[in-house]
Amino acid sequence: MHQPNVRLFVLTLILAVSLLKAEPTPPALSYLASRDHGDGLKIEGAVQVTPEGYLHFDGNDGGATFPGSGKYNITPNGFGLLMTCRLPATLNDSALVGIVNKLNSFRANRFRARGLYVTFTPEKDGKVDEDGEVCLNAGRKLPFGEWLHFAFTAEFVNEREQGRVGYFLRYFINGELMVEQFAPRFETYQSKADIAIGFPNNGSGSFQGDISEVEIFDRFVPEAEIMDKIKADSRLKLFTPPGYRQANAEVLNLTAQIRAAVVGYQAWLVSALERAEMMDGDTPAILSALNAANACFQGDKAPEDFATTFNANQDGFRRVVNGQAIILLARKGGTTNPPIVDIFNRATQSAVLAGRSFAWRLKVGDKEICDHTPGLTYRIQDFTKTADGASFTVAWRLDDLDVIGKFRLEGVRLTANLSATSPSAPITEYSFPKMTLNHLPGKDDTLVAAFRSGTLYRNFSSGGNVFGIYPSANMTLPFIGYYDEQENGVYLGWEDPSCCRKEIEMSGKQGRAEISFSSNVGVRNFTEGNFFAMPGEAVLEFYHGDWFTAGQIYKRFLQTKADWYPQHPRLDTPLWYRDGILILLGSKNEPNYPYLREYLDLPFIINGGRKPDNIKELWEKGIHLKTYTNIRLWKYNPSISDTSPKEDFDKYHDEQNSPVTLANCIRQFDGNIAHEFYNNIPWNIGCPEADGFKAILHERVMGYARGGSWHGIYHDQLCSSPILCYNPDHGHLLGDPCSWIRGYRQFLTWFAARRQKYPLMSQDGEDFCEAYARWTDGFMTWRFVQQNQVPLAQSLYSGGRVQFTGRTFNLDVAGDDQAWICKLVSQFVYGEQMGWFHTKDIYPANYRRVLVKKLCHLRLELLGYFNDSDMLPFLKFQQTMPVISSLWGGLRSGAKYVETPQVMHSVWQRSDGNCLAVFVNTSSEPIRLTPKLPLTGKLSICREGATEPEILDSANAPDLDLAPHATEVWFIGNDDTTPAKLAKKMAQFPKYTPGKELTDGQ
Known part of the structure; x- marks a missing residue:
């Protein structure tokens, strides 16, 4: 959100790493001291190999190269270089030290006391373009005398349809992102030089100290993978983010002692207090709370009774309990510790948060101030217990800056709003809420974000990054759903009637999901102070369901406030x-x-x-x-x-x-x-x-x-x-x-x-x-062709609120025939107008043209539903639904494999209460399935070739028995007219022929 930050220039760019369960591919080249002891490198000059296998540099000329590494360059596949090294404890602050370089491609050097500068060289007209170099030049003083981890990565972005093509360039120290920059229309020079370690370059001297490991990847390396490598090396210290600290030993010992004897909400409370200590908490108050809790644990108390006793026996924290949730709050106020420590979901018996949450950041004048800025204080005020939770206000203050957070817990839903007043300098940006969600109780976690139609990011907490600007095609809705295979879910959104511009960033790592919402404040000038209040409110709500359920939570806001x-x-x-x-x-x-x-x-x-x-x-x-x-x-x-x-x-x-x-x-x-x-x-x-x-x-x-x-x-x-x-x-x-x-x-x-x-x-x-x-x-919606797609947008806006009018089929890049069928069918079942394929796609007289005709006439007869209905949850089936993987083309960024169910379907409820379910077999193979139909009432079934609908009670719903590319339509309710009319139309489907071969006449 910083004004100079590249994210203001790449706009709708969304960054989403692959979240498949497969292990990441190994590095293309590597040097591991314990394995290689100098082998595999060409070592020159004064570089020595220590008994441990480290490359030792004394600052004199010399270095090492990977022979044959000239073929490895930064390409659209991405790039990453990771290194574990140690600088001398006595290194002079003014020393210029060469780290790694590839002539006319990239170089990384230590730049005096300011950290590193990492430079990337493009090409222009096939030649080196030194004038166009991109330099990542920022950071802080590097640690001396201890092992550190350095990494830089290049990630290719290809959104040619929106005029955005280039690379995201980043560098990290000990897992901390030091600099990030988007380089538009950047084409790296494809240098044939070998990758060199520690050589002097661009005015620097040789490296000084030891290098233990170097890994070179011919792909993009996500942040989570970098952090995993650091955690696996006991010599390295993973970056501790601001607002966190190492826990007090007395607190750790006491929590370990108590935790061993408790379970459920009691174990959660102990862990929450331990986490409070790591989040800059008041250590004496935490110890007092732990002792009070331990005394309360002696009896078998219900959570409500426990809260009353706990709250009375110490004054540092307050537990608020309702039938669905328990929330732990700071009671007296504080400084840089968060006022909301954690939330306990009573249905899943698990913590909802895993770190600082409902945190904030403001840009005030030329300064950044956040909820853990030194010198900040806060107090809790206006606390009111309600029948289903509580409401309270947090008032932060730093110099003449006042920040107000208003919170309300109602059942499973916690809402928050932030405002601030700065008399002396303007507030121009804010981030709120900044959340850290805990890994869900299940084994596999999935995040749904509104990238285009909606996209699933599986195993997100193991490694994932998504960024988008709302409202736009690449972040169409301002919320996320986070759920596991047991359908334990957390909804997090910014429900804002103003629909203002927002940046939404999601990062998964170390078993957590970090979510941040940001926006700007319009000002008359940049000299006067101001007041701002975020429009709408931030909402956290836990639920049982999947991506569709998360969308329905947001729909409540749409129907009442939008x-x-x-x-x-x-x-x-x-x-x-x-x-x-x-x-x-x-x-x-x-x-x-x-x-x-x-x-x-x-x-x-x-x-x-x-x-x-x-x-x-x-x-x-x-x-x-x-x-x-x-x-x-x-x-x-x-x-x-x-x-x-x-x-x-x-x-x-x-x-x-x-x-x-x-x-x-x-x-x-x-x-x-x-x-x-x-x-x-x-x-x-x-x-x-x-x-x-x-x-x-x-x-x-x-x-x-x-x-x-x-x-x-x-x-x-x-x-x-x-x-x-x-x-x-x-x-x-x-x-x-x-x-x-x-x-x-x-x-x-x-x-x-x-x-x-x-x-x-x-x-x-x-x-x-x-x-x-x-x-x-x-x-x-021609670009709704992404991988791992779900119809999240359609579940809220299809059914006649707006018309969705097109997909790209084979416009710029061809896909396979199965993908063509799946795109067409997905449009139909999601209530969209079909097509935007080229007429030449149906020149051949084959089954494609027949399927188009069938689906067109189905939509025509069902417009009374598709233009006046709400989408209902998708059905479950007694059998495992076969999945089809097909190559979806259309976009210039290239064809991608997309997985879809063999039988696509949807369920709708018309304004008069009547319901509709449509089914299409997208495969050339027949299939039999048993839907689990939750709807009750008269069931009218229309099948291809049948002149009359079959009438049943929904409790006796039959199997689906679908021939290749066959369709079937179920009506539940008292609508007799539409099924009767549709049956006459579907009776003609077996008689449809492909017609004649077509040409363009040339």
């Missing part, structure tokens, strides 16, 4: 768009639209940038057209690139640098204009609250409306990450986190008002962003 949450059906949306079935992508001169309209026997939508020549004929057949516009970039023209004719390029350059452009685009904190790269050239990003950019947006869309050819407009990049603007002439506060959303909502509202004159005009945005849900008709 004015952007649309109701279903969307009667404000043009009928042709709301009832859309299929979207096709085709060329301007596609000759087969009329035939496909006849074959499918229903109208479809064409999405493209140029109108077909036979547009009037298509209109007469009910076919509607949707066009493209980019509403983020200033006068974006996709035909312009670095290879354009000079006349065109000069015009682009003049427009991008004109005074009117610079006056109406996003100005960043450093004064530079924000831009993104497309076709290898930068395009400026407009500010949606700047009058000049508003005028451009209005004129652009009105040009399409007045032209009369297009009935829909696809707003490219509408859902890309909000950017903070610091231009004082745009009418908004500097760095206002609500400005971006507010500006585009105003534009979308203006667009919708044009329907009075152009009633057929509809609009949707690229990807998905809930901030605009009430102001748009839908979202073209």
Whole structure:
């Protein structure tokens, strides 16, 4: 969140490491002292090999190289270099020491007392580009005379569709991230030089001291793996984060003694008090609390009775108990120790927290202040016991800074809100809450985050990193669900009616999940003090369920406090768009639209940038057209690139640098204009609250409306990450986190008002962003093709609140045929409009085309449900569902294997209470399954080939018996009309033929 930090420039980038259960691949090259004793290296100069196998350097010229290591470079596969070394205790603070280097690729040197500088060299036109070097130059004084662990990593980021490609570069000391920087459009020079250890380079001397291990990885190495290696080496001291300390020996001895004789909530209390000691707690108060607890343990007390006795017998801590939770609080106030020590989930008999939680950080003027800054004090006030928990306020103070946290425990739900006042300097950033969640009771833990549709990160606490900016395509919802295979879950979210810009960061390591929410404070200037209060509230709630259940907790907020949450059906949306079935992508001169309209026997939508020549004929057949516009970039023209004719390029350059452009685009904190790269050239990003950019947006869309050819407009990049603007002439506060959303909502509202004159005009945005849900008709979610995907967004917004209108199939990178089927089926079962595949994908007369026709007619008959329903939890089956792994293409970042169930399904409840379940077999193999149906009532089953629905009681639900690519639909309730009509349609399915072979006529 720091203004100079790279995360303000990479915006929607989300960093997610692979979280598979497989062991990480070993290093490509390594030197281990205990194993090699000098072997495997070319050792030169004064370097000696000690009896332990260490490489000993005395500072004179010399070093060691890995012979044949010239082939290892930083590539899109990633890179990592890890080293265990020891600097002399007598090293001079001014000494320049070479650590490791690869000529014209990277180098790491000690830079006097400031730690290290790690430099990476790019290439330009195939040559070394020293002017473009990226240097990670920060840190603190290195420890002398003891073993330390040094690591640097390179992680490739490929989001070409959003103009973001480059590397994340990081370096660590003893597991502490010292520097992180994103290098956009950075292409490393592929040096043929061998990797050298300890040689002098770039003005430094040789290494001084000992080197024990060096590991070189031809892949990205995540932070959790680095920490695991440090923990496995008894010589190394893992970095102790600020706000933590080594526990007092007396406390450790007493907790060990008491813990041996207690279980359940009693054992939890002992561990919580021990953790309080490690979190800067008041040691005398902790010892007193431990002794009081030990005395209370002598009787077999219920948690409620124990709390009364414990609270009366010591004054350092307070236990609050309700039927679902126990919370341990500091009682008298404190300094840098956290006021909320831990929470106990009575259902799972386990701790919810594993470290400092509900922590905060503020940027005040040019200083960072957090809840463990030395000199800070706090007091607990306004404590009120309630029937189902308690409410209380924590008031922190440091000099003239006052920070207020308001908390409320109700059953399984703890809410919190933070505000602060600074009279002398402005508060411009804040992080709250910063949480440390404990590993769940089960063996395997999973985190769900709203990356695109929703993504699962399995075994997250063993190693994972996710970052995203909300609201945007890469963090579509501001909450996470964290659960295990026993469905013990913790929901953590920021429920904010303002929908302001937030950064959400998740890190899993050492059996914990660390979650942080951050945002900004808009200011009039950077000289006056101010007050801020976070909008909405942070929520922690534990639950029983999985990712779907976490979404339903957030849905309670949407239904009660979010004015952007649309109701279903969307009667404000043009009928042709709301009832859309299929979207096709085709060329301007596609000759087969009329035939496909006849074959499918229903109208479809064409999405493209140029109108077909036979547009009037298509209109007469009910076919509607949707066009493209980019509403983020200033006068974006996709035909312009670095290879354009000079006349065109000069015009682009003049427009991008004109005074009117610079006056109406996003100005960043450093004064530079924000831009993104497309076709290898930068395009400026407009500010949606700047009058000049508003005028451009209005004129652009009105040009399409007045032209009369297009009935829909696809707003490219509408859902890309909000950017903070610091231009004082745009009418908004500097760095206002609500400005971006507010500006585009105003534009979308203006667009919708044009329907009075152009009633057929509809609009949707690229990807998905809930901030605009009430102001748009839908979202073209073409990038919902990620691995480990779940329909989290659809579970909240599908069913008619908005329309989801497309996937990429084989647009830029081809996938396999099975993936094509799975994408199509997933769209259908999740209540989406299907397609955005190219017409050429169904030129062959085969089963693809038949499946498209079947699913289109199913959606047509079920629109009464798909446009007026809420998604219900997915069914469980008595048998283990087979899983299909298929290669999903579409994005330029490459095809990826995605796992999906063989039978995809979904369950819906219409506004009138009637329910629907749809099933599709995505495989060419038949399957029989037994659903566990929790719904009660009349069950009407429609099957392919059957002219009438089968009527049963839901208690007697039969097996699913699905042929290859077969469908089946179940209705539960008193709806007789839809099943009867659908059965007549499904009776025709066996008669569907592929039709004729198609060509493009060329």
